[in-house]
Amino acid sequence: TNDSRYDILFEPVQIGPKTARNRFYQVPHCNGMGYRDPTALAHMRGVKAEGGWAVVCSEQVEFHYSSDITPFIELRLWDDRDIPALSRMVDKIHQHGSLAGIELAYNGMNGPNLYSREVPMGPAHLPVATFTYDPVQARRMDLQDIRNLRQWHLAAVRRARRAGFDLIYVYAAHSLGFLHHFLSRRFNERTDEYGGSLENRIRLLREITEETKDAVGDVCAIPVRISVDELLGEGGLYKEEVEDMIGLIADLPDLWDVTLAGWENDSRTSRFSEEGAQEPFISGIKRLTSKPVVGVGRYTSPDRMVSLVKKGIVDFIGAARPSIADPFLPNKIREGRFDDIRECIGCNICVSGDFTQSPIRCTQNPSMGEEWRKGWHPERVQPKGKTRSVLVVGAGPAGLEAAHVLGKRGYDVTLAEAGTQLGGRVIAEAKLPGLSAWSRVADYRRMQLQKLKNVEIFFDSRLQAADVLEFGCPRVVLATGARWRTDGAGHFHTRSIPIAQGACVLSPSEIMEGRMPAGREVVVWDDDHYYMGGVIAELLAEKNYEVAYLTPASEASTWTRNTMEQHFIQKRMLEKGIAIHSFQVLEKIELGVAVGACVFTGRQTRFMADAVVLVTARLPNEQLALDLLACREAWADAGIEDVTAIGDALAPATIAHATYAGQRYARMLDEDLMPEGGLPFRREITELLPMIDWKKT
Ligand code: FMN
Numbered sequence: 200t201n202d203s204r205y206d207i208l209f210e211p212v213q214i215g216p217k218t219a220r221n222r223f224y225q226v227p228h229c230n231g232m233g234y235r236d237p238t239a240l241a242h243m244r245g246v247k248a249e250g251g252w253a254v255v256c257s258e259q260v261e262f263h264y265s266s267d268i269t270p271f272i273e274l275r276l277w278d279d280r281d282i283p284a285l286s287r288m289v290d291k292i293h294q295h296g297s298l299a300g301i302e303l304a305y306n307g308m309n310g311p312n313l314y315s316r317e318v319p320m321g322p323a324h325l326p327v328a329t330f331t332y333d334p335v336q337a338r339r340m341d342l343q344d345i346r347n348l349r350q351w352h353l354a355a356v357r358r359a360r361r362a363g364f365d366l367i368y369v370y371a372a373h374s375l376g377f378l379h380h381f382l383s384r385r386f387n388e389r390t391d392e393y394g395g396s397l398e399n400r401i402r403l404l405r406e407i408t409e410e411t412k413d414a415v416g417d418v419c420a421i422p423v424r425i426s427v428d429e430l431l432g433e434g435g436l437y438k439e440e441v442e443d444m445i446g447l448i449a450d451l452p453d454l455w456d457v458t459l460a461g462w463e464n465d466s467r468t469s470r471f472s473e474e475g476a477q478e479p480f481i482s483g484i485k486r487l488t489s490k491p492v493v494g495v496g497r498y499t500s501p502d503r504m505v506s507l508v509k510k511g512i513v514d515f516i517g518a519a520r521p522s523i524a525d526p527f528l529p530n531k532i533r534e535g536r537f538d539d540i541r542e543c544i545g546c547n548i549c550v551s552g553d554f555t556q557s558p559i560r561c562t563q564n565p566s567m568g569e570e571w572r573k574g575w576h577p578e579r580v581q582p583k584g585k586t587r588s589v590l591v592v593g594a595g596p597a598g599l600e601a602a603h604v605l606g607k608r609g610y611d612v613t614l615a616e617a618g619t620q621l622g623g624r625v626i627a628e629a630k631l632p633g634l635s636a637w638s639r640v641a642d643y644r645r646m647q648l649q650k651l652k653n654v655e656i657f658f659d660s661r662l663q664a665a666d667v668l669e670f671g672c673p674r675v676v677l678a679t680g681a682r683w684r685t686d687g688a689g690h691f692h693t694r695s696i697p698i699a700q701g702a703c704v705l706s707p708s709e710i711m712e713g714r715m716p717a718g719r720e721v722v723v724w725d726d727d728h729y730y731m732g733g734v735i736a737e738l739l740a741e742k743n744y745e746v747a748y749l750t751p752a753s754e755a756s757t758w759t760r761n762t763m764e765q766h767f768i769q770k771r772m773l774e775k776g777i778a779i780h781s782f783q784v785l786e787k788i789e790l791g792v793a794v795g796a797c798v799f800t801g802r803q804t805r806f807m808a809d810a811v812v813l814v815t816a817r818l819p820n821e822q823l824a825l826d827l828l829a830c831r832e833a834w835a836d837a838g839i840e841d842v843t844a845i846g847d848a849l850a851p852a853t854i855a856h857a858t859y860a861g862q863r864y865a866r867m868l869d870e871d872l873m874p875e876g877g878l879p880f881r882r883e884i885t886e887l888l889p890m891i892d893w894k895k896t
Contacts, residue, residue: 245291251529469545584869595623597846600861689815718809
């Protein structure tokens with residue numbers, strides 16, 4: 200390394216018959232691409248290997264058709280025909296000298312089998328425990344079922360080996376799969392040799408690990424992933440119990456990969472947990488085993504990583520989200536390029552890809568999921584094209600990213616910001632409760648821009664159309680952001696609502712600018728459904744307002760189910776004394792009163808309200824765009840070829856949309872927009888089976 204303090208992170212570590220070249224370990228993570236987009240997925244993993252992760256794992260891979268987790272899109276290893284898609288991923292990982300891991304998964308009573316329509320099974324007769332309350336029950340496995348399942352696992356292990364994997368996981372974590380269900384008394388009340396005592400509940404894990412090792416242990420490493428705690432007290436798996444279990448088979452696997460359960464506790468957002476929050480749970484595992492241990496905790500700080508290894512807590516730094524935000528994290532640490540690290544902001548937009556069955560996305564790393572689809576690389580951009588220079592108006596996430604990538608391509612860029620700092624909405628939002636990590640979106644880009652001599656930044660620069668014409672840059676990018684509406688229009692009311700004159704009505708934009716509601720009683724009307732409504736309610740409660748939160752949905756911030764935060768948000772709101780009124784529509788605002796109505800019956804409720812905060816939708820700051828459009832005939836003389844609005848200035852959305860929009864503009868300038876088949880991206884086409892007599896089938 201360029202800085203010997205971090206040498207320890209680059210020591211090779213033995214995992215069974217394999218050697219990892221350093222301590223950076225990309226733990227399994229899904230990506231919404233899976234069996235539908237195997238080539239895109241292969242390239243994404245390949246870029247991680249290129250970026251220095253010594254171990255790069257797959258997501259959970261369904262190993263038998265009798266347990267699918269439709270609608271989630273993961274990889275499959277149901278029969279030999281799935282091997283080529285997996286080999287493609289392995290090849291990409293091997294190309295860069297990393298080890299490829301696969302996590303074989305059988306969701307059992309966690310999946311309703313919507314695709315295969317087989318009856319799900321698990322240790323007990325119980326409803327399937329998915330996130331969706333499917334009206335389907337799993338049946339209790341008998342001893343023959345258990346024997347069958349072991350055979351299926353073994354067949355998948357052999358296939359995984361043929362696909363070329365170096366590490367083949369036995370997956371017993373997260374309350375998602377059958378092995379966890381057997382371990383936990385929450386699901387396992389069996390009275391046979393697979394239930395009851397610790398020895399019995401761990402029996403299946405032991406058998407499967409032994410069989411896997413016997414089959415391929417001479418050439419593949421066999422990690423076990425297990426959850427140390429479900430955070431349910433003694434009602435679920437808890438640390439002391441799991442430590443006893445680990446003790447019973449301490450040296451059987453080649454590596455222990457330890458996490459929290461459920462998944463929402465393991466992958467908590469920055470709003471609800473700090474970097475390293477799992478450390479107390481991982482601590483002490485290493486003393487139970489002679490085998491290496493990997494632990495996770497949204498680790499982006501190199502010093503923190505060194506201390507974890509030095510303190511003997513882990514052998515490997517496990518990471519999912521930090522490797523998504525920066526696939527080149529290990530190489531950057533090795534090269535001492537700390538300013539270049541794109542730190543995960545912990546927003547879990549990556550997780551939303553999985554929950555919405557769409558290719559993974561990342562706020563910090565817009566190239567995530569686009570490595571093959573668009574040919575984007577997180578560290579490399581193509582040199583500039585013919586355009587001479589670009590004016591970017593607005594230094595929020597879209598403008599910053601556009602200026603940054605255009606600058607890296609070699610364009611002369613002028614970045615004009617109306618305010619006095621870089622970051623736009625992320626700077627304002629980072630001041631809201633729990634969102635401080637979001638300023639990392641601005642931090643990374645500020646550092647990068649400082650290194651680019653061809654990017655000039657102007658602050659306090661409120662450009663008018665005449666200024667833009669005078670400036671005479673051939674390309675103009677308008678990234679002027681958006682403001683929250685104050686008229687009540689949003690998802691539910693698509694038109695403005697009646698608001699009495701003199702009523703105190705505020706928007707999140709105004710609150711972020713420091714305006715506070717008059718009086719004490721405030722109604723927050725959330726028709727946006729992402730984080731903002733809940734955060735504003737929380738802020739007001741902290742400032743001792745009495746807050747009533749109205750939503751037409753069944754729960755607060757309902758879209759945050761996709762970032763696995765909904766439960767935590769509602770809990771926090773309730774604990775802060777916020778009154779949550781579900782299925783309530785704000786109909787009109789009178790003086791001192793917000794009139795709500797039940798979504799179903801229309802029955803009205805009057806809420807005392809000294810002020811109402813409308814969290815509904817935003818409007819683009821488009822005045823400059825409109826003014827420029829109005830003088831389009833003057834562009835040519837001024838030397839302007841094109842004016843493009845991007846990000847919130849075009850159509851308000853998430854911060855991830857904004858950084859993506861900035862990168863997309865910058866990547867595509869002077870490029871052919873439609874490289875393949877008239878689409879601006881590649882896609883995997885399912886080949887029709889070559890059945891001669893298909894008409895008869
Ligand atoms: N863990 C698994 O064992 N299997 C998975 O398929 C899986 N999918 C995940 C998908 C996403 C998008 C993320 C963010 C995490 C996933 N996880 C999965 C959990 C991670 O492996 C990891 O334990 C967790 O995110 C905490 O690590 P981090 O803080 O470095 O992200």
